[in-house]
Amino acid sequence: xxxxxxxxxxxxxxxxxxxxxxxxxxxxxxxxxxxxxxxxxxxxxxxxxxxxxxxxxxxxxxxxxxxxxxxxxxxxxxxxxxxxxxxxxxxxxxxxxxxxxxxxxxxxxxxxxxxxxxxxxxxxxxxxxxxxxxxxxxxxxxxxxxxxxxxxxxxxxxxxxxxxxxxxxxxxxxxxxxxxxxxxxxxxxxxxxxxxxxxxxxxxxxxxxxxxxxxxxxxxxxxxxxxxxxxxxxxxxxxxxxxxxxxxxxxxxxxxxxxxxxxxxxxxxxxxxxxxxxxxxxxxxxxxxxxxxxxxxxxxxxxxxxxxxxxxxxxxxxxxxxxxxxxx
Amino acid sequence: xxxxxxxxxxxxxxxxxxxxxxxxxxxxxxxxxxxxxxxxxxxxxxxxxxxxxxxxxxxxxxxxxxxxxxxxxxxxxxxxxxxxxxxxxxx
Numbered sequence: 354x355x356x357x358x359x360x361x362x363x364x365x366x367x368x369x370x371x372x373x374x375x376x377x378x379x380x381x382x383x384x385x386x387x388x389x390x391x392x393x394x395x396x397x398x399x400x401x402x403x404x405x406x407x408x409x410x411x412x413x414x415x416x417x418x419x420x421x422x423x424x425x426x427x428x429x430x431x432x433x434x435x436x437x438x439x440x441x442x443x444x445x446x447x448x449x450x451x452x453x454x455x456x457x458x459x460x461x462x463x464x465x466x467x468x469x470x471x472x473x474x475x476x477x478x479x480x481x482x483x484x485x486x487x488x489x490x491x492x493x494x495x496x497x498x499x500x501x502x503x504x505x506x507x508x509x510x511x512x513x514x515x516x517x518x519x520x521x522x523x524x525x526x527x528x529x530x531x532x533x534x535x536x537x538x539x540x541x542x543x544x545x546x547x548x549x550x551x552x553x554x555x556x557x558x559x560x561x562x563x564x565x566x567x568x569x570x571x572x573x574x575x576x577x578x579x580x581x582x583x584x585x586x587x588x589x590x591x592x593x594x595x596x597x598x599x600x601x602x603x604x605x606x607x608x609x610x611x612x613x614x615x616x617x618x619x620x621x622x623x624x625x626x627x628x629x630x631x632x633x634x635x636x637x638x639x640x641x642x643x644x645x646x647x648x649x650x651x652x653x654x655x656x657x658x659x660x661x662x663x664x665x666x667x668x669x670x671x672x673x674x675x676x677x678x679x680x681x
Numbered sequence: 682x683x684x685x686x687x688x689x690x691x692x693x694x695x696x697x698x699x700x701x702x703x704x705x706x707x708x709x710x711x712x713x714x715x716x717x718x719x720x721x722x723x724x725x726x727x728x729x730x731x732x733x734x735x736x737x738x739x740x741x742x743x744x745x746x747x748x749x750x751x752x753x754x755x756x757x758x759x760x761x762x763x764x765x766x767x768x769x770x771x772x
Contacts, residue, residue, distance in 0.1 A: 489768055567738075567745075575766050576689040580725040583736025583767040597745035599738075599763065 375451055378404055378411045379522045383530045383648060388615045389628075394635045394645040397531060398618060398628075399523070401652055406440075406447045408621075408653035409523070413545055414444035416518035417507035418452065427505045432457055434504040436495035438488055438679050439468030440653060441509050441543075446475030457504065459491040463678050467657040487574040487679055489584050509543045511587035516549030524553025527648055534558055535638070538631040538649040540623045540681060541565040541597065544589040546650060551593040565597040566630035568605065568623060568681035598633060600626035602675040606663050608632065609655070621653040622663055623681035683711060683756050686763040687722075694722035703762075708739065709752040711762065726764060736767045 371377045381403045390396040401409035421427035432455035435445055442458035449456040456477045460469065463484030472479055480498070482491040492510070499506040509515050523546065527534060537554050539546040544565075551563035577583060591597075602622070609625030612618045620628075631649040638645035655664060662674030682702035687695060695701050703718065705711030716723045726737050732752075733739060739746045740763045746754040756762065 487768055565745075569765070572689060574768055577766050577768070578690070580690065580734060580736050580766055585735060585767050591747060594748065596748050599740045599743045599745070599765070 373451065374405045375415055375448065378415055380526060383527065384618070386612075386616050386618075389611060389632070391635050391639045393642075394638050394647065396631055396635060397646065397648045398612075398616075398651045399527065399648055400618075401650055402620070402654040404444075406443045407656070408440040408444060409546065409650065410440040410444035411447070412518040412522050413509060413512075413515045413543075414441060414448045416514040417509065417512050418445070418448045418454075420512075420514035420517075421505060421507060422452075427454070429453070430503075431505045432503055434495060434499055434506045435459070435509065436482075436488065436491035437509070438464050438491070439472070439657065442477060443468065443471050443475065445507070446472060446477045449477075450475060457498070459495040459498070461487060461491055461679055465658055465678070466660045471657070484677070484679075485573050485576075487570070489582070492584070509545065513588070515543060515545035516552070516588055519546050519549025520553045521549075523650075524550040524557075527554065528557050531646055531648055532558070533646050534561055534648050535643075535645045536562040536564055536631070536634050536647040538564040538566060538627055538634065538647060540627050540650065540652060541567040542623075542681065544586045548588050548590060548593050555593070562595045562634065563593055564630055564634055565594050566623075566627040567597060567599050568626050569599045569601045570679060570681075571602075571676040573677055574679070596630075596634070598630040600629050601672075602663070602680055603668055603672040604629045605680070606671040606675070607668050609663070610668075613655075618651065619655050620651045621655050621681075622658050622661070622675070624649075624651045624653070626681060627652070682758055683760045683762055685711070685715060686761065688765050690725065690766060691722055691764065694719045705756055707750075707752065708741070708746055708754045708756055708762070711756050712752070738765050738767055739763070740765070 382400045384398045386396045404411040433449050434457045436459045446456050458477050459480045459482055461484045462481040482494045547565050554561045605622050605625035608628040612620055627649050631647050663671045682704050685703050686700045703711045704714045712723050728734055741754055741760050
């Protein structure tokens with residue numbers, strides 16, 4: 354029997370008025386994909402692009418800054434410093450602006466033009482790191498700069514406020530809106546989304562699968578001189594996951610195009626990778642004759658990536674265009 | 682024989698090849714076969730006590746083996762095995 358997406362819309366007129374943009378972070382819509390969901394399976398997209406700066410990073414930026422204010426690590430006059438390929442920097446820029454802090458971001462020089470422009474618009478000081486060293490390179494430089502006392506570095510890759518924001522926000526919202534969830538799929542970057550949301554879901558939903566979609570970049574990003582140059586975020590606990598997929602740019606772009614052309618959702622490229630993993634889990638469930646309710650994260654919309662070349666031309670041309678870029 | 686995609690750091694052991702073929706019904710056997718064909722190639726993949734190095738990720742058909750059977754993951758001749766060093770994700 355086909356499963357539908359019809360659900361009780363709930364009381365009309367839920368409050369949507371907030372004192373401040375920071376209070377409007379989170380509580381994002383969970384939207385069904387009736388056309389992309391195979392029979393017997395329902396796929397749901399959590400639209401994190403509906404956050405104020407347009408990405409899920411608003412959640413962790415607010416959480417990390419407020420945690421540091423509470424602990425006394427961040428005091429008036431200090432400047433926030435962070436290695437970021439864009440979205441976290443943009444989110445921190447909004448929070449810093451509202452709370453009156455300066456912000457310096459270290460960003461790889463091959464991040465998309467739109468991300469750099471947005472950071473400048475928010476008044477962030479930008480330090481560029483070598484694009485061919487990827488995020489590893491920006492972390493290296495940020496750690497060096499952080500030795501200076503005027504900086505406070507939240508360090509999203511190791512800050513427990515990062516997954517906590519997802520535990521208390523993303524995870525709670527999903528269980529409220531989709532208590533019958535069977536799979537949660539998100540991107541693996543700092544690992545905060547998967548660790549926080551994953552832990553919450555595993556505590557509240559027996560048997561739930563926590564699935565990571567790890568973006569697979571061009572070769573250059575993996576060209577380490579030795580294995581000990583590798584990096585695993587301090588937040589990462591592999592036991593929280595039940596599956597981890599590596600997804601390349603071709604598949605990510607293909608799914609991205611399906612998402613906009615079939616479901617009318619315009620998303621960033623990392624979302625394509627996450628959707629690819631979600632569809633993989635959907636196919637497995639269908640093959641096993643099991644029902645599935647799969648929630649995946651739409652991290653942001655595609656506006657910041659239009660200049661990458663991924664949204665025009667053939668899939669092969671898009672894949673070539675993304676070679677050497679940190680597209681997630 | 683399964684196809685094994687190599688990261689830049691391991692290619693010097695395989696004459697610069699980006700991908701090679703190897704035999705084995707499990708990942709463990711496949712890595713042993715790889716080592717016999719290209720001595721030294723698994724030194725950066727396995728630790729001294731034979732476990733997967735924490736800074737190395739291995740995938741069979743794009744799925745991380747740590748969630749399949751780790752070194753006992755079954756490998757089919759039609760499979761693609763990818764080895765990648767762990768790097769910081771974007772964001």
